[in-house]
Amino acid sequence: NAGVTQTPKFQVLKTGQSMTLQCAQDMNHNSMYWYRQDPGMGLRLIYYSASEGTTDKGEVPNGYNVSRLNKREFSLRLESAAPSQTSVYFCASNMGGGLVNTGELFFGEGSRLTVL
Amino acid sequence: AQSVTQPDIHITVSEGASLELRCNYSYGATPYLFWYVQSPGQGLQLLLKYFSGDTLVQGIKGFEAEFKRSQSSFNLRKPSVHWSDAAEYFCAVGTSGGYQKVTFGTGTKLQVIP
Numbered sequence: 001n002a003g004v005t006q007t008p009k010f011q012v013l014k015t016g017q018s019m020t021l022q023c024a025q026d027m028n029h030n031s032m033y034w035y036r037q038d039p040g041m042g043l044r045l046i047y048y049s050a051s052e053g054t055t056d057k058g059e060v061p062n063g064y065n066v067s068r069l070n071k072r073e074f075s076l077r078l079e080s081a082a083p084s085q086t087s088v089y090f091c092a093s094n095m096g097g098g099l100v101n102t103g104e105l106f107f108g109e110g111s112r113l114t115v116l
Numbered sequence: 117a118q119s120v121t122q123p124d125i126h127i128t129v130s131e132g133a134s135l136e137l138r139c140n141y142s143y144g145a146t147p148y149l150f151w152y153v154q155s156p157g158q159g160l161q162l163l164l165k166y167f168s169g170d171t172l173v174q175g176i177k178g179f180e181a182e183f184k185r186s187q188s189s190f191n192l193r194k195p196s197v198h199w200s201d202a203a204e205y206f207c208a209v210g211t212s213g214g215y216q217k218v219t220f221g222t223g224t225k226l227q228v229i230p
Contacts, residue, residue: 004159035220040125042206042222043160090159103148103167103210105218107159 002026006091006108013081013115021076021111023091031096032074033058033105034066036087043090049074050096081115088112118143118209120221128227129197137192137224139207148210149190150218151181155203163205166190177201202228 004025013019025032030051035043045058049068063085065077074093078085089112092105119142129135141147148167152160164175171183181192190207204225210218 040222042120042220044220045217092160103150103218104162104165105152105160107161109157109159 004091004093004106004108006089006111008111009109010112011114013078013113015082015115017081018077018079019081019113020078021089021091021113022073023075023108024073025091025093025106026072027093027106028071029093029095029106030071031094032068033092034064034074034076035090035092036060037090037110038087046076046089078113081113083115086113086115118147118211118217118219120207120209120219122205122207122221122224124224125222126225126227128229131199131228131230132196135192135194135197135201135226137205137207137226139190139192139221140188141190141207141209142188143209143211145211149181149183150208150210151175151179151190151192152206152208152220153177153203154206154223160206163192197226197228199228199230202226 007022033048034046037043044060047066049055052071067075088110090110091108121140150165151163154160163179164173166173166183174180179194204223206223207221
């Protein structure tokens with residue numbers, strides 16, 4: 001049972017470099033999410049995709065872009081990394097939409113990003 | 117907009133002692149409430165959830181939580197803590213229907229001493 005898989009697990013970037021975090025889920029979920037976790041701030045939503053073909057901004061979208069490549073995959077891109085983007089990034093998914101949505105989020109193990 | 121407050125940043129308990137982690141939420145309608153646990157270097161795992169019905173909900177690993185609408189609270193409890201319960205715990209509130217916007221609290225880090 002792979003669940004939600006994120007790559008890479010660790011990455012060090014220099015200011016101004018770009019990179020893409022990959023996320024894939026094998027649970028046939030409709031909705032996918034990217035969160036960042038910073039000490040003392042809990043998890044904050046960066047972007048989400050309620051269903052294949054749609055993406056929307058969350059609380060802290062500045063400096064990020066996303067692509068919902070297909071139903072399984074949702075990537076997060078940093079075009080020009082900044083030290084303020086040093087964080088742990090989590091991808092999550094759930095069924096999404098309507099009465100069948102229990103709301104439970106399934107998380108990947110996280111990607112630790114350091115921007116120097 | 118909804119919000120979640122976890123007033124305790126860090127809690128230390130002795131193994132075998134009881135535990136209560138506090139959570140207060142703000143949301144205009146009936147909330148969906150969750151508790152997640154995060155072990156070091158891991159993602160978050162759902163402990164339990166409340167949508168409706170019985171206000172005392174049971175979860176995994178012997179945890180329970182009670183929804184108190186009058187106090188806007190959803191506190192997590194465990195009668196006897198084990199060393200393996202040391203982790204960070206997050207309370208979260210979700211909106212109902214359609215896309216579920218889930219807002220997390222800032223977390224409570226639990227330390228268990230022998």
